[in-house]
Amino acid sequence: xxxxxxxxxxxxxxxxxxxxxxxxxxxxxxxxxxxxxxxxxxxxxxxxxxxxxxxxxxxxxxxxxxxxxxxxxxxxxxxxxxxxxxxxxxxxxxxxxxxxxxxxxxxxxxxxxxxxxxxxxxxxxxxxxxxxxxxxxxxxxxxxxxxxxxxxxxxxxxxxxxxxxxxxxxxxxxxxxxxxxxxxxxxxxxxxxxxxxxxxxxxxxxxxxxxxxxxxxxxxxxxxxxxxxxxxxxxxxxxxxxxxxxxxxxxxxxxxxxxxxxxxxxxxxxxxxxxxxxxxx
Amino acid sequence: xxxxxxxxxxxxxxxxxxxxxxxxxxxxxxxxxxxxxxxxxxxxxxxxxxxxxxxxxxxxxxxxxxxxxxxxxxxxxxxxxxxxxxxxxxxxxxxxxxxxxxxxxxxxxxxxxxxxxxxxxxxxxxxxxxxxxxxxxxxxxxxxxxxxxxxxxxxxxxxxxxxxxxxxxxxxxxxxxxxxxxxxxxxxxxxxxxxxxxxxxxxxxxxxxxxxxxxxxxxxxxxxxxxxxxxxxxxxxxxxxxxxxxxxxxxxxxxxxxxxxxxxxxxxxxxxxxxxxxxxxxxxxxxxxxxxxxxxxxxxxxxxxxxxxxxxxxxxxxxxxxxxxxxxxxxxxxxxxxxxxxxxxxxxxxx
Numbered sequence: 035x036x037x038x039x040x041x042x043x044x045x046x047x048x049x050x051x052x053x054x055x056x057x058x059x060x061x062x063x064x065x066x067x068x069x070x071x072x073x074x075x076x077x078x079x080x081x082x083x084x085x086x087x088x089x090x091x092x093x094x095x096x097x098x099x100x101x102x103x104x105x106x107x108x109x110x111x112x113x114x115x116x117x118x119x120x121x122x123x124x125x126x127x128x129x130x131x132x133x134x135x136x137x138x139x140x141x142x143x144x145x146x147x148x149x150x151x152x153x154x155x156x157x158x159x160x161x162x163x164x165x166x167x168x169x170x171x172x173x174x175x176x177x178x179x180x181x182x183x184x185x186x187x188x189x190x191x192x193x194x195x196x197x198x199x200x201x202x203x204x205x206x207x208x209x210x211x212x213x214x215x216x217x218x219x220x221x222x223x224x225x226x227x228x229x230x231x232x233x234x235x236x237x238x239x240x241x242x243x244x245x246x247x248x249x250x251x252x253x254x255x256x257x258x259x260x261x262x263x264x265x266x267x268x269x270x271x272x273x274x275x276x277x278x279x280x281x282x283x284x285x286x287x288x289x290x291x292x293x294x295x296x297x298x299x300x301x302x303x304x305x306x307x308x309x310x311x312x313x314x315x
Numbered sequence: 316x317x318x319x320x321x322x323x324x325x326x327x328x329x330x331x332x333x334x335x336x337x338x339x340x341x342x343x344x345x346x347x348x349x350x351x352x353x354x355x356x357x358x359x360x361x362x363x364x365x366x367x368x369x370x371x372x373x374x375x376x377x378x379x380x381x382x383x384x385x386x387x388x389x390x391x392x393x394x395x396x397x398x399x400x401x402x403x404x405x406x407x408x409x410x411x412x413x414x415x416x417x418x419x420x421x422x423x424x425x426x427x428x429x430x431x432x433x434x435x436x437x438x439x440x441x442x443x444x445x446x447x448x449x450x451x452x453x454x455x456x457x458x459x460x461x462x463x464x465x466x467x468x469x470x471x472x473x474x475x476x477x478x479x480x481x482x483x484x485x486x487x488x489x490x491x492x493x494x495x496x497x498x499x500x501x502x503x504x505x506x507x508x509x510x511x512x513x514x515x516x517x518x519x520x521x522x523x524x525x526x527x528x529x530x531x532x533x534x535x536x537x538x539x540x541x542x543x544x545x546x547x548x549x550x551x552x553x554x555x556x557x558x559x560x561x562x563x564x565x566x567x568x569x570x571x572x573x574x575x576x577x578x579x580x581x582x583x584x585x586x587x588x589x590x591x592x593x594x595x596x597x598x599x600x601x602x603x604x605x606x607x608x609x610x611x612x613x614x615x616x617x618x619x620x621x622x623x624x625x626x627x628x629x630x631x632x633x634x635x636x637x638x639x640x641x642x643x644x645x646x647x648x649x650x651x652x653x654x655x656x657x658x659x660x661x662x663x664x665x666x
Contacts, residue, residue: 288599
């Protein structure tokens with residue numbers, strides 16, 4: 035069996051400023067050994083440990099979609115030691131990646147269903163992966179209606195703006211982009227917090243409709259009651275958690291919430307799962 | 316199964332003979348003379364079996380307090396810049412002589428964590444698989460030994476390759492595995508005792524030792540209570556009141572497995588290390604954002620006991636993550652006692 039702590043070597047192929055305040059950068063990586071890309075076969079909703087020799091590792095959700103080949107993509111918020119170092123690296127630098135890690139969004143369950151995606155701020159990365167995956171011509175017919183509510187503080191803080199605009203133009207996905215506030219006279223989408231826009235725009239609950247929520251704690255806190263009032267049962271509300279991690283493979287014991295390990299049993303749980311476990315995340 | 320009779324006069328000689336094909340580890344005084352621990356023995360050194368209840372559990376044989384997982388260079392001029400490589404390390408065949416049955420049982424609990432169907436920790440596995448565990452049965456259990464109530468016991472055999480029973484002038488060595496038999500053979504001990512007679516003698520010693528166990532715990536009701544019921548129980552603040560979050564319990568515990576991973580640099584070269592860690596420490600769960608999901612000591616104390624007595628048994632459908640060695644009870648500086656907390660959990664009824 036492979037050493038689960040050993041990263042695949044990767045090269046930073048491209049670095050893109052993702053938002054106007056430069057707190058987020060998008061990194062495209064290519065594998066130094068093409069066979070490692072084969073081994074790194076992932077599903078939307080999984081994460082990886084980005085590894086920088088001499089600095090450490092950091093668990094980050096995979097923002098590229100399994101349908102996109104030749105690279106893997108991550109959008110990283112500059113916050114701690116490793117992410118700050120990563121923000122100072124340059125194209126061509128060599129680092130490492132371990133994964134894919136964790137479960138993913140429950141795709142087997144979602145086939146044939148309506149999917150409501152609710153995202154806020156920079157927690158839109160694995161949701162971007164999911165949308166690109168679902169909209170792929172080979173996959174779109176596997177899903178019924180797809181709704182998206184995505185909000186950020188301001189237009190300049192929205193991730194993946196060009197893709198958002200392209201999805202807005204399509205008729206096989208219902209986009210509801212929103213910002214908390216803006217003084218941009220040309221802003222043509224919604225204004226308001228994510229819970230409010232969810233209440234106004236989200237599809238009504240049904241056995242065949244699942245909501246995936248990913249966002250800051252405050253957004254989740256106020257969106258959950260909105261979905262409950264709309265009649266979404268707890269096993270139809272899917273969430274992706276973050277916790278401090280080291281090994282990422284269920285061995286170091288750090289990210290436990292009750293008997294579940296966020297890294298290995300998660301990071302994706304239904305609200306029904308989370309009701310049975312301490313909310314230590 | 317065979318029982319070999321080892322005359323204590325032949326003990327040192329046999330150990331020395333086995334050194335031709337085995338590295339020996341055993342209990343010795345620690346560097347500062349205050350502690351006792353399991354270490355690699357010098358050639359000809361005889362383990363001090365009076366220290367088998369070693370202060371520091373033998374888990375470090377397989378799971379060192381710090382261990383290099385990878386070496387690397389950050390020198391841009393090197394072809395291997397930023398590439399991590401596992402350091403060369405020998406894992407010689409090692410006989411761990413004088414380990415207590417409860418400490419051997421602890422390795423089986425650790426193995427459930429480090430050897431899973433999805434992932435295997437190669438550092439832990441390589442070290443574990445190179446060991447032959449030669450146990451020393453407990454004739455005189457300490458007042459804090461509650462091993463008999465947590466799937467171990469003074470003469471328990473799980474996780475051992477040989478069980479030595481100290482019977483005055485002789486050791487009766489019960490061979491439990493082929494690995495154990497091979498070590499006994501390498502030591503030149505081949506004097507087979509009459510099986511029926513020696514088995515009876517071991518049973519007598521076992522019964523006498525079990526009778527001396529003064530300390531027990533009960534956990535039979537814990538599986539029937541939900542995680543949230545126990546998590547929200549009213550006794551955690553009181554249980555944690557005196558705790559100073561020193562982590563002694565976790566560091567002495569033979570079954571605590573949580574670890575950290577950190578890079579340590581010397582100029583342009585460095586090592587990615589695996590280091591013991593503990594849920595008692597606030598940094599253990601501190602997010603990069605500053606948010607800490609277990610930011611009070613009550614939450615951390617609860618985590619330790621819930622993990623041992625509820626989360627682990629539920630997750631692995633096993634008994635508690637505890638072998639009853641009693642170290643945490645003896646060495647907690649503020650007298651927190653897992654036996655008492657287990658009893659509170661076991662008898663808890665939410666009102």
